[in-house]
Amino acid sequence: MIGLGRFYITTAIDYVNAKPHIGHAYEKVIADIIARWQRLRGEKVFYLTGTDENAEKNSQAAKEAGVPVREFVDKNVEFFKNLCKTLNISNDYFIRTTEERHIKISQDIFRKVLEKGDIYKDFYEGLYCEGCEGYLTEKDLVGGKCPEHQKPPKPLREEAYFFRLSKYNDHIVKLLESPNFVIPKEKRNEMLSRIKSDDLKDLCISRKNLYWGIDVPDDKNHKIYVWFDALINYVSAIGYPDGGKFKEFWPADIHLIGKGINWFHSVIWPAMLISAGIKPPKTILVHGYLTVNGQKISKSLGVQIDPLEIVKKYGADPVRYLFAREIPMGEDGDFSEQALKDRLNNELANDLGNLLSRVVKMIEKSFSGNVPQGKVDEKLSKQLRVESIEKYMDKFELHNALAEIWNFIRACNRYINEKEPWKLEGKELQDILYTLADSLRIISILISPFIPATSEKINEQLGLKPGILKDVKFGLLKGGKIKRGEHLFNKVK
Numbered sequence: 341m342i343g344l345g346r347f348y349i350t351t352a353i354d355y356v357n358a359k360p361h362i363g364h365a366y367e368k369v370i371a372d373i374i375a376r377w378q379r380l381r382g383e384k385v386f387y388l389t390g391t392d393e394n395a396e397k398n399s400q401a402a403k404e405a406g407v408p409v410r411e412f413v414d415k416n417v418e419f420f421k422n423l424c425k426t427l428n429i430s431n432d433y434f435i436r437t438t439e440e441r442h443i444k445i446s447q448d449i450f451r452k453v454l455e456k457g458d459i460y461k462d463f464y465e466g467l468y469c470e471g472c473e474g475y476l477t478e479k480d481l482v483g484g485k486c487p488e489h490q491k492p493p494k495p496l497r498e499e500a501y502f503f504r505l506s507k508y509n510d511h512i513v514k515l516l517e518s519p520n521f522v523i524p525k526e527k528r529n530e531m532l533s534r535i536k537s538d539d540l541k542d543l544c545i546s547r548k549n550l551y552w553g554i555d556v557p558d559d560k561n562h563k564i565y566v567w568f569d570a571l572i573n574y575v576s577a578i579g580y581p582d583g584g585k586f587k588e589f590w591p592a593d594i595h596l597i598g599k600g601i602n603w604f605h606s607v608i609w610p611a612m613l614i615s616a617g618i619k620p621p622k623t624i625l626v627h628g629y630l631t632v633n634g635q636k637i638s639k640s641l642g643v644q645i646d647p648l649e650i651v652k653k654y655g656a657d658p659v660r661y662l663f664a665r666e667i668p669m670g671e672d673g674d675f676s677e678q679a680l681k682d683r684l685n686n687e688l689a690n691d692l693g694n695l696l697s698r699v700v701k702m703i704e705k706s707f708s709g710n711v712p713q714g715k716v717d718e719k720l721s722k723q724l725r726v727e728s729i730e731k732y733m734d735k736f737e738l739h740n741a742l743a744e745i746w747n748f749i750r751a752c753n754r755y756i757n758e759k760e761p762w763k764l765e766g767k768e769l770q771d772i773l774y775t776l777a778d779s780l781r782i783i784s785i786l787i788s789p790f791i792p793a794t795s796e797k798i799n800e801q802l803g804l805k806p807g808i809l810k811d812v813k814f815g816l817l818k819g820g821k822i823k824r825g826e827h828l829f830n831k832v833k
């Protein structure tokens with residue numbers, strides 16, 4: 341992917357009916373890595389995340405907690421903001437869908453589509469699952485129950501507003517068939533085969549008699565149901581239609597989402613946008629689900645990990661590293677503390693941490709902490725394959741990019757073992773330590789999107805300023821004063 345100077349990336353927005361789980365942390369971290377990588381390439385980036393606060397789910401959870409909804413969402417949103425801070429997420433804005441601006445823009449777009457004739461009033465009959473906040477078909481049920489929520493849905497008939505999704509069938513098929521609209525391809529194919537087996541139906545987009553939510557414009561008996569509210573956040577947050585940010589950053593480069601809401605993003609959302617005269621996003625990037633120790637995340641079964649607790653215990657960078665290294669984009673993956681410990685001990689502490697402390701100690705000992713000038717050893721520098729790393733990042737294969745970076749880190753450690761610099765002196769020693777310090781400078785740049793705090797620590801110890809991708813060239817290091825610090829990572833048992 342070639343940068344055009346502007347890069348807009350979003351995550352899904354989260355319900356605030358409960359505290360964040362590890363899946364929320366995963367999505368925010370992956371988006372953050374992509375955002376930071378684009379900044380490293382010199383792009384101007386806007387990274388958006390936030391919360392979906394108008395959903396009936398939140399209102400139900402507030403009722404159960406015996407707290408007014410407004411108070412409930414105001415309190416719970418803090419957990420999500422805190423999660424961003426704890427994970428060192430570099431979002432440029434955090435949208436709450438209870439913001440006045442969002443409410444107004446949702447209604448404006450609803451009205452625009454209504455006036456165009458793509459929204460109409462009719463009756464809806466169906467089986468409604470409160471957990472899903474949606475209607476299910478008989479086909480969806482397992483033993484008469486919603487398979488997701490293990491409850492039988494309620495039959496419901498009500499007056500409602502509909503969006504003419506059917507009108508956009510061919511348009512959406514064409515969009516899905518265009519390259520890179522949905523990544524990975526398998527997730528694109530799932531959507532295509534669903535449309536091709538059963539043409540798009542019009543979509544019910546309002547609910548009656550709800551207390552919480554955004555009013556349908558000029559009709560207080562109806563609330564806007566999820567699509568024309570939640571999805572609108574991607575354009576309301578940047579000030580649609582006249583805001584400078586909207587003009588600068590739309591269409592979004594990446595909507596990063598979980599596979600469960602792929603349909604909403606790659607079918608319903610672009611149809612809404614086309615109807616409203618807004619360009620569709622460029623790419624829907626779909627990630628898989630996380631299991632915890634091999635089990636599906638489930639609050640009721642007690643299968644979950646509190647991301648705030650886990651970061652408190654191990655630090656943000658090891659968690660970020662694990663997410664990117666362990667789980668290939670688009671695939672389901674497992675989060676286990678054992679895997680986290682293994683990667684922390686072996687890859688972060690042994691490979692990277694030791695490399696830094698060995699080099700820093702040798703420069704201290706032989707050159708009083710002044711990084712010597714020297715000539716880069718090409719046998720080592722050739723082992724860094726920057727183009728491969730860039731290619732992997734362009735394809736969102738973050739795990740492969742990290743593997744490639746780690747190949748080089750290990751090559752640096754082997755280089756020390758082979759050269760045995762402690763037995764050398766003079767020009768030869770200068771060249772070797774210069775090569776290693778310069779390599780660490782480059783490593784620090786390359787790892788900065790993944791483990792930004794660690795990159796900063798390396799820079800501090802080597803007396804470096806943060807670099808960008810353009811600086812990933814050997815021989816650019818000019819002197820510097822070493823400031824030995826603590827170990828980058830402490831091993832855990």
Ligand SMILES: [Zn+2]
Pocket residue numbers: 469470471472473486487488489490
């Ligand atoms: Zn359900």
